[in-house]
Amino acid sequence: MNSGKTWRKSSYSEPDNNCVELSVGQHETDVRDSKNPGGGTFAVRASAWAAFLSATKSGGLRR
DSSP, X not given: OOOSOOOEEOTTOXXXXXXXXXXXXXXXXXXXXXXXXXXXXXXXXXXHHHHXXXXXXXXXXXX
């Protein structure tokens, strides 16, 4: 199944590690499991994804 989307995995990920893949669009980012790409996805609004990345980079999501 080709959704027409371009999926990418983090460059920090190794081939046999569990990771997520992203398809970044203008209005949303789709996320899926790299080990099971046909198992479903979920979409996040671009603004929410930007806020998540910002919080991650600033350490705002640490326990």
